Amino acid sequence: MLKPYATQPEDSRGRAYPEAMSTFRSPFQRDRDRIIHSSAFRRLKHKTQVFIEHEGDYYRTRLTHSIEVAQVARTLAAALGLNTDLAEAIALAHDLGHPPFGHTGEDALCALMAPYGGFDHNAQALRIVTRLERHYADFDGLNLTWETLEGIAKHNGPVTDAGGHPLKGEVLPYALAECNAGFDLELSGYASAEAQVAAIADDIAYNHHDLHDGLRSGLFTEDDLMELPITGPAFAEVDKRYPGLEPMRRRHEALRRVFGVMVEDVLLVAGTRLGPADLHSAQDIRDLGLTIIRFSDRLFRELKVIRHFLFTRMYRAPSVIEMRSKVTAMVEDLFPLFMARPDLLPPEWRLDMDIAKDETALARIVADYVAGMTDRFAIQEHARLLGAPDR
Structure with a gap:
């Protein structure tokens, strides 16, 4: 049974x-299924989190991360009496807009797109689900419900103030502005409880798996984590209960306790x-203003x-910084190349080029193409078009 302040499927804004209406799926189940079957979701398999996709088979990718976030979101939503399907749909879609090479690729695209309206992965996710997925006969995108789109746009909180001025940056990312102009997402307000669940599930998942991936990479050790809050007590508890436990089991048992601490706290x-709280509808959650x-x-x-x-020992480790430099150079090479030679794009993308009115429109199409690349495809295309990087 859903709580009164949960998002009710029958109350969707459409x-x-x-x-x-589907005869056997709720609107939010339908959203979830469309996201899972999208091309952009499949490409997450070969997009990185911290380590470049080919550096190891055990490191998280955007796909495995999104699945983990969705699992946490469903658990939290169910425990709180919220709509698990909506929370899951938002969680599965939250990283669709990430370019290749993780935040490194996003930083590079942000700089390259600064003269053309900027780049933001949340806004790009909206662009994907409203425009770039082109499989349905009646519309571009996935035609998701208002509630799912709102969650993608605002799961981290309001995007603008009451006057429509961006809370971050000087201008609203163009992809977000375009989507909002066609389907008002009330960007100055807070999102549903389900969207907030998806956001905190993202934090829980990456806090947990970055520790795991950092240990596997050898950038730090379990002894290092014994000196930290949360992780130190978790390892101490495992050592007390299972003295002499083999290292891999010890690591797993400790990190699953870290995971549990975060979930239980939320x-x-x-x-x-x-x-x-006197809450009688999903709108009451939005109106709380927090x-x-x-x-x-x-x-x-x-x-x-x-x-x-993690920032000092993992994200800024010399080996990670070296790889960041290499992949940044790849993005910085590919973007201007396609701007100067749009004929190098695949035929289906050149159709969009034919209707591009100016340099800004061209840049946004190039950004869509580059952002959609997987790590391995970007590396392959760079080698094919420009040769192996010498930087």
Whole structure:
């Protein structure tokens, strides 16, 4: 049974292109299924998190990360009496807009696209699900419900102030502005509880798996984690309960406890906040004017310590920095090449070029193409068109 403040399927604000209701799926189940079957979702298999996709078979990719986020989101939503299907759909879609090479690729595209309206992976995810997926006869995109689109746009909180001015950056990313112009997502407000669940599930998943991937990579050791909050007590608990446990099992047992600490903290905070609140609809959650699904202040402070550790020991490790430099150069080479030689794009993309009115329109098409590349395809295309990088 859903709580009164959960998003009710029958109360959905609908789709940009009206469709008949499915006889056996709710609107949000339908959204989830369309996301899973999209080309962009499949490409996440070969897009990186921290390590470049080909560096190891055990490191997380955007696809495995998205699946883990969706699992956490469903768990949290079910425990809180929220709509699990909507939370799952938003979680599965939240990283669709990431370019190749993770945040490194995004930083490069942001700089390249600065003269043309900027680049933002959340906005690009909306562009994908409203325009770039072209499989259906009646519309471009996936024609997702308003609630799912709102969650993609605002799962991290409001995007603009009440006057429509961006809260981050000088201008609203063009992909977000275009989507919002056609289907008002109320960017100055907070999103549903389900969208907030998807956002915190993202934090839980990457806090957990970045520790795991960092250990596997050898950039730090379990002894290092014994000195940190949350992870230190988790390893100590495992050592007390299972003295002499073999290293891989010890690591797994400790990190699953870290995972559990984060989930239980979110549920405790949400229960404390939701319980006494006078909430009768999903809109009441939005109207609270704050994020209600969040970590406690204490755990948030402890997680900041862990994130600082990961930043210095993992994200800025010399080997990672070296690879960041190489892949940044690839993006910086490919983008201007396609701008100067759009004839090098695949035929289906050249059709869009034919209707590009100016350099800005051309740049946005090139950005769509480059952002859609997987790590391996970007590397292959760079080698094919420009040769192996010498930087």
